Amino acid sequence: MNGPSYSAAELLSRLVHFDTTSHRSNLGLVSFVEDYLAQHGVESHLVPNAEATKASLYASIGPSGVPGVALSGHTDVVPVEGQTWSSDPFVLTERDGRLYGRGSADMKGFLACVLAAVPDFVKRKLAVPIHLVFSYDEEVGCLGVRPLIADIRRRSTPPRMVIVGEPTSMSVVDAHKGPVRWHIEVKGRAAHSSMAPLGVNAIGIAGRLLQELARIERELKLAPRAERFDPPYATLQVTRINGGTATNIVPVYCRFDFDVRALPGVDVGAIDRRIRSFAERECLPEMRRVAPESGIDIRIANQVPPFAAGAKSEAVALALHLAGSNETHAVSYATEAGLFQEAGSAAVVIGPGDIAQAHAADEFIAKDQLDRCMAFLDRLGAWAERGAPPG
Numbered sequence: 001m002n003g004p005s006y007s008a009a010e011l012l013s014r015l016v017h018f019d020t021t022s023h024r025s026n027l028g029l030v031s032f033v034e035d036y037l038a039q040h041g042v043e044s045h046l047v048p049n050a051e052a053t054k055a056s057l058y059a060s061i062g063p064s065g066v067p068g069v070a071l072s073g074h075t076d077v078v079p080v081e082g083q084t085w086s087s088d089p090f091v092l093t094e095r096d097g098r099l100y101g102r103g104s105a106d107m108k109g110f111l112a113c114v115l116a117a118v119p120d121f122v123k124r125k126l127a128v129p130i131h132l133v134f135s136y137d138e139e140v141g142c143l144g145v146r147p148l149i150a151d152i153r154r155r156s157t158p159p160r161m162v163i164v165g166e167p168t169s170m171s172v173v174d175a176h177k178g179p180v181r182w183h184i185e186v187k188g189r190a191a192h193s194s195m196a197p198l199g200v201n202a203i204g205i206a207g208r209l210l211q212e213l214a215r216i217e218r219e220l221k222l223a224p225r226a227e228r229f230d231p232p233y234a235t236l237q238v239t240r241i242n243g244g245t246a247t248n249i250v251p252v253y254c255r256f257d258f259d260v261r262a263l264p265g266v267d268v269g270a271i272d273r274r275i276r277s278f279a280e281r282e283c284l285p286e287m288r289r290v291a292p293e294s295g296i297d298i299r300i301a302n303q304v305p306p307f308a309a310g311a312k313s314e315a316v317a318l319a320l321h322l323a324g325s326n327e328t329h330a331v332s333y334a335t336e337a338g339l340f341q342e343a344g345s346a347a348v349v350i351g352p353g354d355i356a357q358a359h360a361a362d363e364f365i366a367k368d369q370l371d372r373c374m375a376f377l378d379r380l381g382a383w384a385e386r387g388a389p390p391g
């Protein structure tokens with residue numbers, strides 16, 4: 001089937017035009033991709049969310065029943081609210097060899113390259129299939145990819161390798177940290193502030209917990225370093241706090257969030273157990289003596305596993321071969337790679353654009369990054385046709 005061919009820049013312009021900020025629907029973009037693939041004779045499979053307002057898309061080119069190479073990216077973008085842009089963030093605008101627009105780097109640039117490569121993939125007689133795996137809600141905790149991975153495992157042959165096209169300036173990333181977010185809610189008892197002993201001050205209790213978190217933060221910093229990462233240790237930050245009612249009331253509630261960026265191998269469960277046992281030991285007995293209804297609720301709100309491909313990863317070997325590189329890198333931002341790896345597919349991260357521009361005002365992708373990604377995908381097509389081992 002001879003569907004239409006477009007350049008990566010043309011497709012990127014179409015993709016940027018869909019406002020797929022994470023809190024909005026991505027269905028417009030998904031149906032555009034579905035139509036485009038159908039014009040090339042490629043069938044899409046959608047995995048909608050529970051409300052049917054968003055969907056992930058999965059498609060395969062090449063033989064079925066053979067584990068292939070998946071090209072994975074997220075369709076959502078971060079908000080533009082509060083940012084000052086020089087041009088409309090949802091209209092791709094070229095200035096000085098750069099294409100400006102929300103998601104141009106993170107990561108519609110990669111999706112556009114993959115779609116632009118589809119006619120070539122279809123033309124080739126692929127021995128190893130190439131899968132397209134497009135998710136939603138990556139920017140709010142890699143939510144969409146989890147049911148997508150489960151669905152792929154249920155319905156078809158899971159990919160042997162997954163290339164996650166987050167912006168790495170086309171260098172090969174074989175490790176990243178994993179963010180874990182806790183939400184803590186302290187419930188005390190309100191009282192007139194002149195009668196403080198009748199109340200339990202939720203902010204005061206939260207303060208003790210924050211001190212324990214500061215101790216954990218220092219210990220993480222002193223733990224053996226992983227010099228490949230910047231910074232070379234796991235970080236812990238309290239990121240949000242909220243509590244109290246009025247200046248003359250002992251506060252009944254205090255809620256806060258903290259975030260750990262775990263290195264591969266850091267025992268996140270140990271941090272969770274430590275803060276729970278501190279609450280149990282150092283806070284609750286005293287709170288309950290005054291107010292039996294008081295309590296401390298601690299829960300992990302979101303967790304993305306860290307990623308470490310390992311020295312023998314065939315996905316890393318393939319990416320190095322296709323990129324013509326012999327160097328791998330570690331990064332501090334998270335991707336979906338750890339989740340794919342956990343599900344049994346060898347993963348690697350490589351994609352066009354610079355992470356420095358991701359999430360920022362005037363986000364852009366340099367046009368030569370798109371060219372480099374197209375060359376990478378061209379070599380992937382040739383490799384998948386040969387069915388050759390990497391190297």
Ligand SMILES: [Zn+2]
Nearest residue numbers: 074106107166
């Ligand atoms: Zn991203």
